[in-house]
Amino acid sequence: MNDLLDKKLLFVTGKGGVGKTSVATSLAFLAASRGQRVLLCEVDGKGDVAGLLESPPTAFKEREVSPGLFAMTMDTEEAMKEYLRLNLRVPFAGRIGPVAKAFDFLASAAPGVREILVVGKLCYEVREAHYDLVVVDATASGHIVGLLAAPQAVNSLVKVGLIRNQTDWMLEMLTDPAQTGLVAVCTPEEMPVTETIELAGRVRNETTVNLASVVVNRVLPELFGTQEEEVFETLTRPDVAAELELLVGSDTAPVLEAARLAVTLRRTRSVHLDRLREAIDPSVPLLYLPYLFTRSHGLRTTRQTATSLGEELGY
Ligand SMILES: Nc1ncnc2c1ncn2[C@@H]1O[C@H](COP(=O)(O)OP(=O)(O)O)[C@@H](O)[C@H]1O
Ligand SMILES: [Mg+2]
Numbered sequence: 001m002n003d004l005l006d007k008k009l010l011f012v013t014g015k016g017g018v019g020k021t022s023v024a025t026s027l028a029f030l031a032a033s034r035g036q037r038v039l040l041c042e043v044d045g046k047g048d049v050a051g052l053l054e055s056p057p058t059a060f061k062e063r064e065v066s067p068g069l070f071a072m073t074m075d076t077e078e079a080m081k082e083y084l085r086l087n088l089r090v091p092f093a094g095r096i097g098p099v100a101k102a103f104d105f106l107a108s109a110a111p112g113v114r115e116i117l118v119v120g121k122l123c124y125e126v127r128e129a130h131y132d133l134v135v136v137d138a139t140a141s142g143h144i145v146g147l148l149a150a151p152q153a154v155n156s157l158v159k160v161g162l163i164r165n166q167t168d169w170m171l172e173m174l175t176d177p178a179q180t181g182l183v184a185v186c187t188p189e190e191m192p193v194t195e196t197i198e199l200a201g202r203v204r205n206e207t208t209v210n211l212a213s214v215v216v217n218r219v220l221p222e223l224f225g226t227q228e229e230e231v232f233e234t235l236t237r238p239d240v241a242a243e244l245e246l247l248v249g250s251d252t253a254p255v256l257e258a259a260r261l262a263v264t265l266r267r268t269r270s271v272h273l274d275r276l277r278e279a280i281d282p283s284v285p286l287l288y289l290p291y292l293f294t295r296s297h298g299l300r301t302t303r304q305t306a307t308s309l310g311e312e313l314g315y
Contacts, residue, residue, distance in 0.1 A: 004212055004313055005031045007181045008126045009173070011136045011209070013144040013199070014185035015192045019217035021048040022297065023185045023289070024137035026305035029053070032068035033306065034315065036132040039125055043074045043118060043138050043147075054299045070131070076114050079121040086124075087162065110157065115150035116167070123170045126179070141184070141199045148174065148182070148207040174209050181212025186276070188216055188269035197279040211284050215309075216273065218291045220266045223259060232259060287312040 004010070005027070012024035021042070028040035039062060042049045050057050055065035060079070062072035125134050138144055146153075151167040151174060158164050174180050184199055186192040196214060203211055224232060234240055236256050244252050277286060289308050292301055 004181065004183075005034065005036065005133060006178075007133070007212065008179045009122060009134045009136070010181050010183055010212065011138045011144065011148065012183045012185060013138045013141050014215075015195045016140045018185050018187050018192050019215075019289075020140070020185050021046075021137050022052060022302070022305060023183065023215050023217060023309075024135050025049055025052045026302050026309055027183070028069055028071075028133075028135040029066070029302050030306040030310050030315075031133050031135070032066065036068065037130075038069050039131040039134045040069060040071045041074055041122060041134065041136050042071070043136060044140075045073045045075070047073075049073075049137060052297060052299070052302045074118055074121070076117045079117040083117065083120060087166075112146070112150040112153035112157075115147045116154050116170075119147060119150050119174070120166065120170060123173050126173060127169070141195055144182070144199070145202050145206050148203070148209045152208070171208065174207075177210035177212070180209055182209050183213055183215060184211060185215045185217055187218045188220075188273045188276075190272055193272040193276045196276060200280055200284075211281070213285045213287055214276070214280055215287045215289060216276070217289045219288045220262065220269060220291050222266065223262050229263075232256075232263075236260070 010024075010027065012020050012027065014020045014023075024042075025040060025048075028038045032038045040049060042058060047057055049055075049071055050065075053065045053069070053071065055063075055071065058065070058071045058073045060072060060075040062070040065071045122134055122136055125131060139147055151171045154163065155167045155171065158167070182203055184196050186196040200211055200214075203209060235244060241252060241256070280286070287309065289305060289312075292304065294301060
């Protein structure tokens with residue numbers, strides 16, 4: 001379980017809005033704070049990583065945003081130019097223009113071409129050992145299978161040559177559970193849990209990547225246990241409530257209602273969590289992150305979530 005950060009390449013995915021970027025950033029932050037040299041790559045480029053690390057906007061060219069933590073934004077065109085420079089020894093960016101046009105055509109015609117550039121860039125960083133760990137704030141669960149399966153898709157089209165050599169070593173890296181893992185983020189709600197269960201099945205059947213863990217984000221704290229619940233029930237009894245109001249000197253009903261709502265919410269959420277635990281392979285650890293009751297999310301919440309993740313991983 002605590003070998004998660006010993007892997008080389010972690011893809012973080014999940015339904016939109018569940019906390020992919022928050023979890024990916026906190027994982028990277030945690031690894032860096034443990035002394036690892038980390039690259040955090042935002043694939044859908046909304047710029048949320050910069051906000052969570054309170055750094056200037058990220059770009060394709062990575063930048064050290066906090067000690068040991070480098071951040072970048074994926075850009076398929078830049079990735080292609082880099083690929084061509086490295087592999088075809090095309091010396092000047094200017095000469096790439098026509099190739100880029102041809103590529104754009106190819107990318108829209110053949111499945112997996114755009115994806116292979118994204119995965120290729122990330123695998124390249126791992127292979128060259130520029131970093132101890134590469135964390136990818138990847139695409140949402142609807143598109144992640146296409147991304148992870150891109151090397152196979154391209155392999156099935158190309159049998160020999162340069163491209164085949166490329167996809168072969170990438171596949172090897174992606175297939176090795178010691179090197180590569182997928183982290184699925186969800187919240188304890190019906191739809192995100194259903195989507196996570198479906199995702200786990202598709203990842204198993206359609207990709208060679210290993211599901212390394214499921215992060216359950218926004219878990220509500222337990223307000224009280226069974227014993228306190230008895231006290232609470234007593235407080236809501238009409239005679240006791242009336243006396244309580246007299247003592248407090250104002251209406252206590254809204255407070256008691258709020259507490260009841262919190263308990264109900266937590267209960268319904270635990271039903272979804274049970275469903276998740278039953279459906280996911282028992283060897284895949286579930287990591288729980290608390291709901292953060294704060295208005296703004298930045299370095300402070302990133303640090304907080306990194307600490308929670310560290311505790312869940314047993315560090
Ligand atoms: N544990 C949490 N508690 C409260 N709010 C959270 C938590 N995790 C994420 N959020 C908030 O939820 C929103 C979506 O999170 P984000 O990481 O951007 O999700 P995604 O990348 O999956 O779209 C953001 O506003 C973020 O600040
Ligand atoms: Mg995001």
